[in-house]
Amino acid sequence: MSEKVHVFDTTLRDGEQAAGVCFSEREKVEIATRLDALRVDVIEAGFPAASRAEWGNVAAVAREVRQAAVCALARAVPGDVDAAGAALRKAVRPRIHVFINASDVQLAQQLRKDRDEVLGMAEFAVARARRHTDDVEFSPMDATRADPQFLAEIVRVALAAGARIINLPDTVGYATPDACARMFSDVRSAVPELDAALLSFHGQDDLGMATANALAAITAGARQVEVAVNGIGERAGNTAFEEVVMALRVHGAALGLHTDVDPVGIAPLSRLVEECSGIAVPPNKAVVGGNAFRHASGIHQDGVLKFRQTYEVIDPKSIGHARGTEIVLGKLSGRAGFVARVRALGIDIPVDGLDRAFGRFQALAEQQPIVDDTDLRTIFAAL
DSSP: OOEEOEEEEOTTTTGGGSTTOOOOHHHHHHHHHHHHHTTOSEEEEEOGGGOHHHHHHHHHHHHHOOSSEEEEEEESSHHHHHHHHHHTTTOSSEEEEEEEEOSHHHIIIIIOOOHHHHHHHHHHHHHHHHHHOSOEEEEEETGGGSOHHHHHHHHHHHHHHTOSEEEEEETTSOOOHHHHHHHHHHHHHHOGGGGGSEEEEEEBOTTSOHHHHHHHHHHTTOOEEEEBGGGOOSTTOBOBHHHHHHHHHHHHHHHTEEOOOOGGGHHHHHHHHHHHHOOOOOTTOTTTSTTTTEEOSHHHHHHHHHOGGGTOSSOGGGGTOSSOSEEOOSTTOOHHHHHHHHHHTTOOOOTTTHHHHHHHHHHHHTTSSOOOHHHHHHHHHTO
């Protein structure tokens, strides 16, 4: 029997923490309504205490989203919690996400409080958040670098105060997949009360392991994963929404897991976030990059033309990719790819002209990286 993994999207909150990104209220609402249509479980709309404008943006998202839970972030201080609660007043399903530092380095160097003080702040903030909503999430920040015993203690305190979701974040992208899985297993063993809660993972991509860490956390018992479209976010970014959703779709049957996300909207959503954020998606980006379904090698072209799954584990149509599988002609392309592209253009290939045309194509491909459709028409026009 397949278990559901809840998808918590933080594009509008942690995604907006990417340097240079500033979503307008209209953009936040547009992205949020698109996420809602894709059946994302939770949309983290922002950090209301940050500014009056941000408070208004979160409130606008809360008014418009009708299906997903709308979440607001709050530090473990009364003003933040109350600002979050007020901004979410019109939400159909409001959630407050309380966080506080948990690693010794952050306690000593940033928060400058001892463990007992932090435990008290966490307990107070979670209890205060419960005055606004029954749906309270708690994050001990920098969990992957925290002392395991203290991590278990603060989780226990948050649960007792009323938190229903416990998120263990890899705040600085420090963890490896095996360490991440071990942290989740250890916390579950140390805090049996977690059986009644939803366990979550939030990862940053500083070492390029965010997706791998998310999947490791899921296999170790996390049933919520926090992601951002195109992987945008603080520093090197967040765990990528599209990567985790499609990894679970490809491997879900084997893992006994699924999400409720409709993947057909992934490619259009990626383009919307790219446009609104101003952060270009790299061509080699997994799932949504411009080259994700483009084939330039002759061997790959031959295989994918015979049977798409020989070189594609995702059907581009399944994510709403407009162009689908593409054959890109260049110096590494073979005869199969060349003929397929020419025929797709409706060009008649003379019985005795294929060898000459292919020879001219190869000569041209040595001089330029891509031989495009105009080049192909010119080649055949000159035969």
